[in-house]
Structure formats: structure tokens, C-alpha cells
Amino acid sequence: MAGNHFLQLGKRRRVVARPHLPKRRFGRVVAVGALIFLGAMALVGPTGLRAWSESATVLEKRNAELAQLRAERERIANRVELLDPNNADPDLVGELLRSNLNVAHPDEVVVSRDD
Template sequence: MPRAATRQRKQSFLRRLITPVLAIAALGYFGFHAMNGELGVVGRAMIERQVAELEGELQLLVAERRELAARVSLLRPESLDPDMLDERARLYLNLVHPDELVVLKPQTVAQ
């Protein structure tokens, strides 16, 4: 009876490196994007800086809105301020009293 010979193949050197190389490549890819990606460490610092800038801008806009609301409240019919009405009328109608002195400012030309 002939003996059945089993053939054992020795794995090649490159075949043994495929799995570790792929794992290192995947870790390197995800590690790089964890640091430099849009939501990574560097990206988070940029987002936090933008948040601080926008909060500062929000505070300025809120203060400006409060000031405008206060000026508008002076023009409401229930609490009409005569000085504010006079100021607005002179500005929009371009009128002055005969005994007033008018100082004209030169307009700057945008370059």
C-alpha cells in the first residue's frame, strides 16, 4: 500500500508580515486622524478658539441690541421722547432752525 504523502508548505516570510503590517497601517491612519483630523486634538483647539471668538462677538451684538432697543423704546407712542423725535426728524428731513449753526463734515472717499 502506498503511503499518502502530506505536503506541508512553509509559510513565506512576506506572508507572515501581512497581518502586522496591515494592523500597523490601520493604527497609523486612525492615530494620524485622531491628532490632525477635523475633530482631532488640533481640530478641537481650533473649534474652541472659534467658540471663544464667537462668544465675544455675541456679547458685542447683545450690547448693541440692548442699546437699539432702548432707543426704540423712546420712540414708542406711549413714551415718546420729544428730544428723540426732534433728533430723528432733523436727521431724516434735513431741517434746522434759523438760529442754529450747521457744521458740515467732509465725506471720506473709500479707496
Template sequence: MARRTVRSSTAGILIPVIGAAVIGYFVYHGLTGARGFYASQQLRAEVAELEQELADLRRERESLEQHVALLRPESLDPDMLEERARVLLNVAHPNDIVIMRGQR
């Protein structure tokens, strides 16, 4: 009968230890795994960063669309056309005051 008590006490300790190891395994991978808690936090931060970048790009696109709309033949703005021509040709109007800055 001594053998039965030794085996039953070993089984009584071994089963909870194995259960705790299995639970520990799932908790560890639930926190640090590819789809775990920390990974989801990192993905949320990345999504927020990319949404901010998307908002910035949309504002830039709207600004560019407004400039393009001013250069369309149907609604050609003479001031915008003159400004673009001066920038592209690197010239100034005779009545313009040009301030030259010294290079550092």
C-alpha cells in the same frame, strides 16, 4: 530548517512594522483629521470669535431697543423725537449754533 528561521525572522520583523504603520496611521489622523486635535483647536478658536461677535450684537441690540423704547407713543421722549426729526429732515433749530467744517 533554514527556511523556517528565515520565515520566522521575517515574520518577527514584519509584524512590528505593520503594527507601527497602523499606529502611525491612527496617530496621524488623530492629529490632522476632520475631527482630530488640530481641527478641534480651530473650532474652539472659531467658537470664541463667534461668542465675542454675539456679545457685541447683543449690546447693539440692547442699545437699539432703548432708542426704540424712547420713540414709543406710551413713553415718547420729546427730545428724542426732535433729534430724530432733525436728523431725518436735515434741519436745525433757529437757536442752534452750527459749525461748518471745510471738506478736505
């Protein structure tokens, strides 16, 4: 007798809507929306792939600029060392006197060149 209620011939079954089904759909829609948002941010967000490639390009430029500045710093440090008041390089001192003060030794001949 327990199985008789499944064999109801002639009677229509009534489908009852489940009240929790819209909540499940809403949760799924929110989850899919969140996944789409996270995927978009992974591509074009402030720390996404596009920003990462731009950062790599900027890093290469900054490394090149840093190498140039280090070379300039070494050149200046060498000049400072040559201009040490206790042991100055005479050639550099003469060059600086001639270029900055526009002086020449009495027995020197000045030859101008056209640039």
C-alpha cells in the same frame, strides 16, 4: 526510548516552514498600519487636535461677535422703547426730526461745525 528521537546525532534537522506565519505577519502589518492611520487622524484629521485648536479660536471670535451683537440689540431695543407712539421721548423725537428731515425750530440757531 521516547527521548531518543531528540538525540539524533549526525542527522540534520529539517526546519519546516509554517504556512500560517505569513498570515500572522499580514495581520500584524494591517494592525500596525491601522494604528498609524488612527494616530495620524487624531492629530490632523477633521476632528483631530489641530482642528480642535482651530475650532477653539473660531469659537472665541464668534463669542466676541455675539457679545457685540447683543449690545447692539440692547441699544436698538432701548431706542424702540423710547419711540413708542403712546409715550415717545420728546428729546429723541426732536433729534430724529432734525437729523432725518433737516428741520429746526423757528427760535433755534444752527451752528455748523467742521469735522
